[in-house]
Amino acid sequence: MWNEGATFVRFAVVGIGNTLVDFGVFFLLTSMGMSYVLAQICSYSAGVVNSYIWNRTWTFRVQEKASAQQFFQFLILNLLSLGTTVVLLQLLQLTGLSLFMSKVIVTIAGMAINFIGSRFWVFSSERERGRR
Numbered sequence: 001m002w003n004e005g006a007t008f009v010r011f012a013v014v015g016i017g018n019t020l021v022d023f024g025v026f027f028l029l030t031s032m033g034m035s036y037v038l039a040q041i042c043s044y045s046a047g048v049v050n051s052y053i054w055n056r057t058w059t060f061r062v063q064e065k066a067s068a069q070q071f072f073q074f075l076i077l078n079l080l081s082l083g084t085t086v087v088l089l090q091l092l093q094l095t096g097l098s099l100f101m102s103k104v105i106v107t108i109a110g111m112a113i114n115f116i117g118s119r120f121w122v123f124s125s126e127r128e129r130g131r132r
Helices: 002-031 036-046 048-060 068-094 097-121 127-132
Strands: none
Touching: 002 036, 002 048, 002 097, 002 127, 036 048, 036 068, 048 068, 048 097, 068 097
């Protein structure tokens, strides 16, 4: 279990870096008049490749050679997470919650989806997939 904890800590560190980029791009674009939905798509996309490289090599320490299938799975997972965060952001904005608090909530939701999907689908080893 300790290994899972260390993996989650590494995931969180990478996530902090991606979150800083995400928030920076999001609030820069919205301050320039871009809609929050389009800004969310752009800001979320800004960290995808960086996230893939860092999570693959450092967080989950994948030893197998990178494959197009793995990157495709990563993209699918991130599109699912992006879709979820956009819908949730719109719903939260309908409640009158501040844009900042809405963004914090959708970021946490996106992080949970990405960790579970990355750990058990995208970056799980062949050996681990065979056990399930």
